[in-house]
Amino acid sequence: MFKNLLDFWKGKDFLSEVLEEFNAMLEDAMLMFRSSYGKLVHGEDSDVMGQEVYDLDQRINARQKEIRKRIIEHLSVNPTVDVMACLLLFSVTKDAERLGDFAKNLYENSVLLVKPFNMETYNELFGDMETEILDLFINTREAFIESDEEKAKKAWEYQRRIKRRCNEIIYKVSRSEMAVNEAVCMALTARYLRRIASHLTNIATSVIVPLSDLDYFNDKREGQ
DSSP states (O other), X not given: OOTTHHHHHTTOHHHHHHHHHHHHHHHHHHHHHHHHHHHHHHOOOXXXXXXXXXXXXXXXXXXXHHHHHHHHHHHHHOTTSSHHHHHHHHHHHHHHHHHXXXXXXXXXXXXXXXXXXXXXXXXXXXXXXXXXXXXXXXXXXHHHHHTOHHHHHXXXXXXXXXXXXXXXXXXXXXXXXXXXXXXXXXXXXXXXXXXXXXXXXXXXXXXXXXGGGTTOHHHHHHTO
16 A cells, blocks of 8 residues: 555654554554463463453553544544545554454353363364464564565465464364364354454555455455
């Protein structure tokens, strides 16, 4: 969308401040993911973990509302200034908000789980997907903030690999003989990871696609 998005932000106080808020949304979403996945898969827990997850989710929501409010106010006063950047930010804040929702869903999935996953089965199905998602979080932030086209394209490779693996997990679990509770929670985990990867990739690839194609870059690449 912009030859160098990073240069575009420079010298524009309004956009720089909004970008900082957006970056904080991504940081909170990553923290939510770490906590939720830690409880779900590794049994990490504390008396306040659940409240912390919900508090972070509310903070992400509040930041999204504030960013959108500031964008609308800015465009109301300056209707022809920074329009493309504002529309871009308006779109990707929704993806960041959805990251919080799906990270929260992972925590809620851990509450549904009656007993810990069979780790031999989990490792066989999911492998190192947790690490891949965390790497994708980092890659996405760098791709967007630095307007790095190569990292944006790399995000799509992450997403394609994770999507394929998650679809395989859901298929295998649906035909397995594991206990119903564990099967449901594993399938939900795969579904939430796939959605997290998709929203991260939407953010990363927003720097290399036309505004009208945001959220559809993956569909176009799949069709190639």
